[in-house]
Amino acid sequence: MPRSRFVLSTCLVSVLALVSLGAREAGAIQIVPSIGISQTPDGENRTMMAVALRNGFLPRTQMEFQAGYRTEEMELAGESFEMKTVPLTLSLWASPIPLLYAGAGVGAYLQGIEYENNLYPASNEVQFGTHVGGGMHFSVAPMVGVDLQGRYVFMNKTSTEVPSGEIDPSFWSLSAGLAIGF
Numbered sequence: 001m002p003r004s005r006f007v008l009s010t011c012l013v014s015v016l017a018l019v020s021l022g023a024r025e026a027g028a029i030q031i032v033p034s035i036g037i038s039q040t041p042d043g044e045n046r047t048m049m050a051v052a053l054r055n056g057f058l059p060r061t062q063m064e065f066q067a068g069y070r071t072e073e074m075e076l077a078g079e080s081f082e083m084k085t086v087p088l089t090l091s092l093w094a095s096p097i098p099l100l101y102a103g104a105g106v107g108a109y110l111q112g113i114e115y116e117n118n119l120y121p122a123s124n125e126v127q128f129g130t131h132v133g134g135g136m137h138f139s140v141a142p143m144v145g146v147d148l149q150g151r152y153v154f155m156n157k158t159s160t161e162v163p164s165g166e167i168d169p170s171f172w173s174l175s176a177g178l179a180i181g182f
Contacts, residue, residue: 028181029053029054029182030053030054030179030180030181030182031053031180031182032052032053032064032147032177032178033049033050033051033052033177033178034049034052034149034175034177035047035049035050036048036149036176037173037174037175038070038072038171039072039173040072040083040168040169040171041170042167043072043074044072046070047070048068048069048070049068049069050066050067050177051067051068052064052065052067053065053066054093061092061095062093062101063091064090065088065090066087066089066090066091067086067087067088068086068089069084070084070085070087071085072171079115079116081114081116082113082116083111083112083167084111084112084113084114085110085111086109086110086111088108089106089107089131091131091133092104095137099136099137100134100136101135101136101137103132103134104131104132105131106128106129106130107128107129107130107131108126108128109126109127109129109153109169110126111124111125111126111127111158113158127156127158128155129155129156129170130154131152131154133149133151135147135149135150136148136149143180143182144179145179145181146176146177146178147176147178147179148174148176148177149173149174149176149177150172150175152172153170153171153173154170157169
């Protein structure tokens, strides 16, 4: 899939740019592993995991690359299926007040749908979306902080193998993580 290779290459270049920008400033790079909950309009609350790489590049501004994993069980026209999503996002966060931040970003969402009892063939696709969100970050030690974040992801509807068809893969998420600076 040339399109997915392009997305992955773009994400890798973004990560390398974040690292190189932060090399000039000690303690500017943070790794933020997190766990949280997420939900689509048609689904139930599910656990999600993510790891982010953040870098301050302007006063009170950070750029973030995040990779995550989430699964969700859904039902459409009496057919059950599981949607697995790997979000790869790039965000810009502004912090007008030192404790709080808000921003937006873009992402590629690698989605796989597996149907219960293998009634339909599994499907995989890459979708693109945007997100808005914000959070709170506070220090608990010189190079360690707690990060609480919420975001809403906007994506186009996805067709399924089920005859009646489409689901809305947009979702919201709330997460808590540990920001480790280096």
